[in-house]
Amino acid sequence: MDTPPRDVPETPTAEQLVERWSELEEPEARAAAFHELPREESDEFFLMLPAHEQAALLLALPSGERRLWMRLLAPDDAADVLQEVEDEGARAELLGLLGVAARYEVRALLAYEEDAAGGLMSPMFARVRPDSTAEEAVRYLRRQAETDLETVSYGYVLDSEQRLLGVISLRQLIATRGTQKVHELMSTDLVTVREEMDQEEVARVFSQHHLMAIPVVDAEGRMKGIITADDIVDVVEEEATEDIQKLGGMEALDAPYLRTPLLQMVRKRAGWLAALFLGEMLTATAMARYEDEIARAVVLALFVPLIISSGGNSGSQATTLVIRAMALGEVRPVDAWRVLRRELTSGFLLGLVLGTIGFARISVWQALFHTYGEHWLRVAATVSISLVGVVIFGTLAGSLLPFLLRALKFDPASASAPFVATLVDVSGLVIYFTVADLVLRGTML
Amino acid sequence: MDTPPRDVPETPTAEQLVERWSELEEPEARAAAFHELPREESDEFFLMLPAHEQAALLLALPSGERRLWMRLLAPDDAADVLQEVEDEGARAELLGLLGVAARYEVRALLAYEEDAAGGLMSPMFARVRPDSTAEEAVRYLRRQAETDLETVSYGYVLDSEQRLLGVISLRQLIATRGTQKVHELMSTDLVTVREEMDQEEVARVFSQHHLMAIPVVDAEGRMKGIITADDIVDVVEEEATEDIQKLGGMEALDAPYLRTPLLQMVRKRAGWLAALFLGEMLTATAMARYEDEIARAVVLALFVPLIISSGGNSGSQATTLVIRAMALGEVRPVDAWRVLRRELTSGFLLGLVLGTIGFARISVWQALFHTYGEHWLRVAATVSISLVGVVIFGTLAGSLLPFLLRALKFDPASASAPFVATLVDVSGLVIYFTVADLVLRGTML
Numbered sequence: 001m002d003t004p005p006r007d008v009p010e011t012p013t014a015e016q017l018v019e020r021w022s023e024l025e026e027p028e029a030r031a032a033a034f035h036e037l038p039r040e041e042s043d044e045f046f047l048m049l050p051a052h053e054q055a056a057l058l059l060a061l062p063s064g065e066r067r068l069w070m071r072l073l074a075p076d077d078a079a080d081v082l083q084e085v086e087d088e089g090a091r092a093e094l095l096g097l098l099g100v101a102a103r104y105e106v107r108a109l110l111a112y113e114e115d116a117a118g119g120l121m122s123p124m125f126a127r128v129r130p131d132s133t134a135e136e137a138v139r140y141l142r143r144q145a146e147t148d149l150e151t152v153s154y155g156y157v158l159d160s161e162q163r164l165l166g167v168i169s170l171r172q173l174i175a176t177r178g179t180q181k182v183h184e185l186m187s188t189d190l191v192t193v194r195e196e197m198d199q200e201e202v203a204r205v206f207s208q209h210h211l212m213a214i215p216v217v218d219a220e221g222r223m224k225g226i227i228t229a230d231d232i233v234d235v236v237e238e239e240a241t242e243d244i245q246k247l248g249g250m251e252a253l254d255a256p257y258l259r260t261p262l263l264q265m266v267r268k269r270a271g272w273l274a275a276l277f278l279g280e281m282l283t284a285t286a287m288a289r290y291e292d293e294i295a296r297a298v299v300l301a302l303f304v305p306l307i308i309s310s311g312g313n314s315g316s317q318a319t320t321l322v323i324r325a326m327a328l329g330e331v332r333p334v335d336a337w338r339v340l341r342r343e344l345t346s347g348f349l350l351g352l353v354l355g356t357i358g359f360a361r362i363s364v365w366q367a368l369f370h371t372y373g374e375h376w377l378r379v380a381a382t383v384s385i386s387l388v389g390v391v392i393f394g395t396l397a398g399s400l401l402p403f404l405l406r407a408l409k410f411d412p413a414s415a416s417a418p419f420v421a422t423l424v425d426v427s428g429l430v431i432y433f434t435v436a437d438l439v440l441r442g443t444m445l
Numbered sequence: 446m447d448t449p450p451r452d453v454p455e456t457p458t459a460e461q462l463v464e465r466w467s468e469l470e471e472p473e474a475r476a477a478a479f480h481e482l483p484r485e486e487s488d489e490f491f492l493m494l495p496a497h498e499q500a501a502l503l504l505a506l507p508s509g510e511r512r513l514w515m516r517l518l519a520p521d522d523a524a525d526v527l528q529e530v531e532d533e534g535a536r537a538e539l540l541g542l543l544g545v546a547a548r549y550e551v552r553a554l555l556a557y558e559e560d561a562a563g564g565l566m567s568p569m570f571a572r573v574r575p576d577s578t579a580e581e582a583v584r585y586l587r588r589q590a591e592t593d594l595e596t597v598s599y600g601y602v603l604d605s606e607q608r609l610l611g612v613i614s615l616r617q618l619i620a621t622r623g624t625q626k627v628h629e630l631m632s633t634d635l636v637t638v639r640e641e642m643d644q645e646e647v648a649r650v651f652s653q654h655h656l657m658a659i660p661v662v663d664a665e666g667r668m669k670g671i672i673t674a675d676d677i678v679d680v681v682e683e684e685a686t687e688d689i690q691k692l693g694g695m696e697a698l699d700a701p702y703l704r705t706p707l708l709q710m711v712r713k714r715a716g717w718l719a720a721l722f723l724g725e726m727l728t729a730t731a732m733a734r735y736e737d738e739i740a741r742a743v744v745l746a747l748f749v750p751l752i753i754s755s756g757g758n759s760g761s762q763a764t765t766l767v768i769r770a771m772a773l774g775e776v777r778p779v780d781a782w783r784v785l786r787r788e789l790t791s792g793f794l795l796g797l798v799l800g801t802i803g804f805a806r807i808s809v810w811q812a813l814f815h816t817y818g819e820h821w822l823r824v825a826a827t828v829s830i831s832l833v834g835v836v837i838f839g840t841l842a843g844s845l846l847p848f849l850l851r852a853l854k855f856d857p858a859s860a861s862a863p864f865v866a867t868l869v870d871v872s873g874l875v876i877y878f879t880v881a882d883l884v885l886r887g888t889m890l
Contacts, residue, residue: 153598229674240685248765257770283750305728320693325702
């Protein structure tokens with residue numbers, strides 16, 4: 001006989017709790033699970049959480065416990081957490097828990113736009129003076145290392161006005177004779193970013209130069225902080241998520257899907273959905289203009305969804321390609337003509353493929369079931385020709401709309417797949433019924 | 446009188462050439478522009494190019510010049526370049542240009558899947574022995590620094606079987622007394638990844654732990670290399686691009702949009718477009734079943750595009766949200782029920798919004814133009830009720846399809862917006878005409 005396994009209370013690990021975290025919905029349940037972690041795991045767990053989760057957890061903890069956790073955070077991370085706290089009072093309270101120096105730095109960081117280089121950087125970096133010797137610099141960096149700076153692998157060489165002159169790696173310093181001066185050893189071929197640069201741009205600089213850390217400077221060349229590659233990983237994820245959600249035809253969410261309050265999410269979706277619906281109403285108007293044609297040849301109505309969706313699908317492909325290439329900096333406004341030429345050819349070829357399949361489908365059905373009556377060949381021709389036209393139009397509209405939006409200073413990513421599909425639906429109907437008019441006049445119409 | 450500006454030949458910089466690079470289409474033009482760069486800029490320029498551009502440039506250069514550039518690359522970057530060269534002969538030739546040691550390492554890297562941790566890592570890292578003293582370790586790292594290893598800011602402590610025991614930072618070593626042993630100082634709380642781990646998973650580990658470098662180990666715990674955060678930035682961009690392109694309803698491209706040969710791109714788009722077209726043909730079949738209804742009440746046909754596109758748009762939103770949340774690990778298979786509950790409510794609310802707008806639109810048009818005849822109220826009811834149904838269906842189909850695909854071991858990202866739209870178009874027609882049948886029977890039908 002099997003004895004049931006005893007319910008041994010296992011001590012959970014940080015990793016395990018991260019796995020389970022999204023299942024715990026109530027703040028109290030989260031606080032309780034967090035308290036169950038052994039002390040050394042709770043540190044690690046807290047630091048693994050994204051900023052918005054850290055903020056929510058802090059607010060769920062008894063206020064006496066918050067100081068410990070706030071002080072565990074580096075200034076840039078503390079600033080991120082505070083940015084996630086919407087209640088002004090709670091934010092001020094959390095800020096007050098920091099030490100004086102940290103509070104000062106966090107306040108400075110909070111003054112930056114969240115999406116700017118200044119809002120990403122850490123103000124803690126190792127400074128060295130240009131006229132120190134290598135030996136002095138190593139000794140100095142060693143002292144700074146004790147206060148746990150973000151990257152003491154590099155010393156930033158600043159003049160008396162805090163202007164950045166060069167950078168020197170710890171490994172260069174230890175690999176050299178102790179009496180050489182820092183300014184003779186430092187590298188002056190610097191890649192820097194300005195404090196107000198958009199984070200998407202900063203990510204591009206990182207990926208182009210394959211750097212581990214970039215110094216942030218102000219307009220006068222004074223060094224303000226450093227951004228490290230690990231922060232950029234999050235930025236890139238975040239920017240891609242925003243673009244993907246916009247491409248899906250909605251406003252980007254501010255938090256992960258399961259964490260976004262339901263009504264807030266519905267609002268973000270309803271806006272675009274209603275706008276698209278209003279645009280799509282033009283199809284009803286367009287269809288009404290062809291009501292007589294439909295009444296005379298009902299067979300025409302059968303292919304309406306097929307025709308317009310083919311335009312929408314090819315438009316969705318084209319707009320997705322162009323928007324992503326723009327976001328990566330691979331396609332720039334000057335490339336509009338090259339894109340136009342490519343998409344014209346692509347659209348024509350793709351239209352031919354679909355037109356051929358459509359023609360075959362109607363011929364086969366006619367042979368098997370005599371579905372389309374005596375004028376089936378003309379019906380097939382109407383559908384095929386329309387498909388070529390609609391796919392070319394969809395492809396062009398999808399690829400050029402992002403350029404147009406950008407020229408008008410809108411976000412190109414608003415040219416979402418559903419937006420393009422809606423645009424193409426209306427014009428697709430016009431193309432279809434115009435072709436029908438030309439091909440079928442005198443026979444069916 | 447103005448004198449025309451003299452045509453002073455300016456020496457271009459690496460940055461400028463990067464800007465202009467995509468405009469130069471011909472390999473010869475690229476090689477020529479590359480040769481115009483001053484020597485110190487050409488180094489920088491070459492290293493800034495992505496791997497596929499490096500490969501193309503190498504092949505465009507006279508073969509005598511290639512050795513220099515191949516040897517400039519770190520082993521992991523050289524492996525990436527070789528992976529971009531399709532011609533076997535050219536690849537072997539380039540590999541042969543490397544030094545013996547590098548060639549050996551690159552060959553080992555090429556044996557890994559391109560998307561696995563092993564294919565990303567650099568095999569060059571600094572090793573230290575556990576029983577060295579801190580002083581010996583610093584001296585040893587200093588020597589290794591001369592051969593320019595990827596990150597000599599960390600020493601990896603290996604036993605005699607190359608198993609990873611711990612890690613120690615250069616800054617810890619210099620901040621300590623010289624006689625302490627490495628194994629007393631090293632940190633053993635290690636985050637490592639296995640060599641076969643998928644790069645998307647590796648990126649998640651980086652972003653969760655905020656690390657600058659992660660050691661890669663094999664099944665026996667032997668250290669094989671390190672992955673640094675700057676490589677992960679590229680991985681995250683790349684994975685997001687793949688997902689975005691799949692969401693747009695096509696196969697992911699292998700190269701940037703403007704660099705992909707036209708016919709290859711058409712092939713990647715035609716496959717899905719034709720598949721969607723075949724699926725969409727079911728709409729013609731479905732419409733044919735309702736041909737009699739349409740003939741009796743042509744007004745029904747007018748709203749077909751509006752109804753089915755609303756289902757497609759709401760499905761596109763839902764599938765985009767769920768696929769992205771899955772890719773980020775925010776939504777897992779166990780969350781299917783929570784997602785279902787959320788989307789059921791969202792779909793109902795969104796359907797109500799569109800249904801209300803639709804009802805208002807028909808009422809206003811009727812009041813103004815008497816477009817819809819004596820039974821306009823029933824027509825309006827049919828459209829509104831159908832909209833609620835179609836939007837709920839679209840939302841549910843869009844959100845659950847990724848779970849279904851994942852359970853069937855397909856890529857959830859294949860549940861692209863156009864795929865969901867196609868699925869919903871067919872069912873949308875059925876919903877619409879069923880509602881029409883119920884509401885209009887005895888009056889218009």
